[in-house]
Amino acid sequence: MEVLKGSGNDPNDPSWNSGAKVKVSLAPSPIDSQPNHYIREAWANKEYGTTKEADVTLGSEGKKFYIRLEWSSNVEKHAEFPEAAAVFFPASESPSSPMTIGTRENPVRMWQWKNRLPVQSKLPKVLDLIATGPGVFHPAKTINGSNQSQSLQGNGTFEDGKWKVVISGDLDVVVGSKKMGIAIWNGANQERAGLGAVSTEWIDIDLAGIGL
């Protein structure tokens, strides 16, 4: 997937229209891979990971990498659980399926945006996480040997039944991985932790367009 030169943290910036928009298929993270017995039992017969697809556009400026995600949603209002989206990058050169959002052997670096409540204004909009399975997310700063936690940015808007979100972080992470997965959580359906919809295939990132 090609990377646009420029763009930025505003998902409604017209410059995003000049980038290649790729439709990515999503599916529920497997129930058998959920991290504990409680979640596997409680959600065995419930529908989750209900977002079917998302449009992805990539951009880069300087040392920053921008990911714009767009998906249909039936709810703007903040439910008990927030609408959320994430991009994640495998550290391994031969990662297993993205559907589990990392494994213990092959962790992924995850940048997760959450639609924050007004009362959560002091919290970061995007979390820098290390994921080793669906819902097994730890703040990168708490993992020994991980890179320094980054100052990530993100913005989300909801209009005409669609969420448009930009997540941005350090280009270095992308250069080191060159692959990416995405995940969407439909908060109104109580989706959180490992109960999201995840890209069924890794997205290959072509950095040639930005001279890398």
Add this chain to the structure above:
Amino acid sequence: MTTTEEKSVSELHGQVAMVFDLNKCMGCQTCSIACKVLWTGEEGEEHQWWMTTNTQPGLGTPKGWEEMGGGIKDGVLQPGHQPTRAEFGGGWDFNYNEVFYGGKGREVHLQPTDKGDGTTRWGMNWDEDQGAGEYPNSYYFYLPRLCNHCTNPVCVSACPSGAMYKRSEDGSVLRDEEICQGARFCMEACPYKKIYFNYARDVAQHCILCFPRLEVGVAPACARQCPGRLVFVGMKDDKNSPIYKLVNEWKVALPLHPEFGTEPNIYYIPPLSPYRLNEDMSIDEETPRIPPEYLESLFGVGVHGALDTLKSELANVRSGGTSELLETLIVYKWLDLFGPFTTDPSSLDRSPDSQAVTLGPTRK
């Protein structure tokens, strides 16, 4: 006087347990307030009461918690309902400005501000003193509740991120709030529904058994502040402690809802009650006013033996005998309640460099 040095954290190992004697609880909420003042005074904690005392029978807090599922049955974790903010209720804002400064003091009365989210329709002690039964045989009693710091903590089992753990020093069930991602499976899985959600910080929170106090030999705030001398604290396996004797020897201290399967470490001496009155106001000495089946629904079948023991010990003393059990429950010496945790917190070094400075919240 016990010294801090004698009770350092390195000496702690095992399970701290508590026994609440419901025959002495007067529902004064001093335990609740002691906890509230110490631990839940920050933004996002307004509605949180890690310690609550509710009138039984009643719907309690959160509203109808006993019917919300969770726990373990036949070795299998049971799905549970995540209590909503409205089911907890409370954490209200009041119309102080309107009443005191808006010039409407004669027209409006002080009341919680209705935000349309249902939170003004319930609270931590909403159904106080309603109880059950028909006059003159109406009845109620008080039930103080906190996290049970269970031996089988299903909250820990249900947490996907590994933020929750049970520590070996004192058996307290804790959460690393740096790791908690706010997924709230703990709230679903806990059958006692004693876990709250902090919306401002996107983390779940619950009673921490006052572990920073335990580490320096001080009893949990709910126990130490109780004016009724009804809360015993101690190491569960200390055979010389009142806890061990009440639970294992006399078998008068029982866990709440043992059928939930999590092996709670908070125990209760079940309430005795007056006999029922007949229609002609004569006393029916065969029938206690609190229905035994109701107490069995709370404390399991062991409640009948526990009440029989209490009654026979009472009869023994009334006829001139002595009872070690009753002597223990009377608590002639206040500090006898607290096992190894008798240190007076005011005697501790509270300077910035001291360990004891962590007796209260440290995050800023």
